[in-house]
Amino acid sequence: MPRSSITVFTVASAIALAQAASAADLGQPAPAAPPPPAAPVYNWTGFYGGLNAGVGWSANGVNTAGSTLYTNSAHSDSLANATVSALGATANIPASTTSFIGGGQIGYNYQINPWVAGLEVDFAGFAQNSQTNMVQVLTPIPGIGTNSSQDTATRKLDYLGTVRGRLGYLVTPALLLYGTGGLAYGDPSLTTDVFQARTPRPFGNVPWGTANSSSVQAGWALGAGAEWMFMPHWSARVEYLHYDLGTVSNDFSISHYNAHGALIFVNNVQSRAQFDGDVIRVGVNYHFD
Structure with a gap:
């Protein structure tokens, strides 16, 4: 076969093979696209634990009230002195506080779509939740x-703990809106001091007294919040709580003796402070499967 014929045959064969391959490719389906990533599954059931931080505040003051217990009828100015002393020991002392609060929480959730119920225990400390204020009461003594x-009070709360139930609704699989309420406890303390002086200064002692009460008290807490599970095991939250630990009271007496040691009067002073307040905080939780 001549060389030119071989060349023509070779080129023709190559073209034919290429056309056959192209036809075969057109006859096959295109490769399938990869499947989309699976949507994350959010499981709220189980134990969790985390940390929280925020701000707490209380607008309450301290109320003091003086009353006469004893007057010496042998001294003509005994009743007048006792009366103005009781009036001077009666005051409303401002003691509002605002403080950073931080701590941690553990809990358990049970999910029944679209509801989530659970129980949570938390404990948090206040960075500075103590306030001391003084008021001065000037009272005239007729003819004297x-x-x-000077009435001084210190109102203090170092920590706050709660044991609360939670009930929430899943707006989306990852977003929970909830209400919460239950037991609250803390260590409220109240210190009250009354110091009195007369002008002109009489002979004898200066009426003065002080008292302190401190103990762990239980009360209640109620609030609401929102929690967002931004990863299958992690959630972030914002929460508001109002707490009420009841009242703390002090009772003490102040007395006045003249220069000869005779008792002129004895007055009782009672002070009371309400320990309730509000907390707004944010937190993060890790959820265990």
């Missing part, structure tokens, strides 16, 4: 002079 009373 003026009584000056």
Whole structure:
């Protein structure tokens, strides 16, 4: 076969093979696209634990009230002195506080779509939840002079703990809106001090007294929040709580003796402070399967 014929045959064969391959490719289906990634599954059932931080505040003050227990009828000015002393020991002392609060929580959730119920225990400490204030009460004593009373109170709460139930609704599989309420406890303390002086200053002692009460008290807490599970095991939350630990009271007496040691009067002073307040905080939780 001549060389030119071989060349023509070779080129023709190559073209034919290429056309056959192209036809075969057109006859086959295109490769399938990869499947989309699976949507994350959010499981709220199980134990969790985490940390929280925020701000707590209370707008309450301290109320003091003086009352006469004893007057010496042998001294003509005994009743007048006792009366103005009791008036001077009666005051409303502001003691509002605002403080950073931080701590941790553990809990358990049970999910029945679209509801989530659970129980949570938390404990948090206040960075600075103590306030001391003084008021000065000037009371005239007819025919004698003026009584000056310095009434001082310190209201303090170092920590707050709660044991609360939670009930929430899943707006989306990852977003929970909930209400919460239950037991609250803390360590409220109240210190009250009354110091009195007269102008002109009489002979004898200066009426003065102080008392402190401190103990762990239980009350209640109620609030609401929102929690977002941004990863299958992690959630972030914002929460508001109002707590009420009841009242703390102090009772003490102040007395006045003259220069000869005779008792002129004895007055009782009672102080009371309400320990309730509000907390707004954010937190993060890790959920265990």
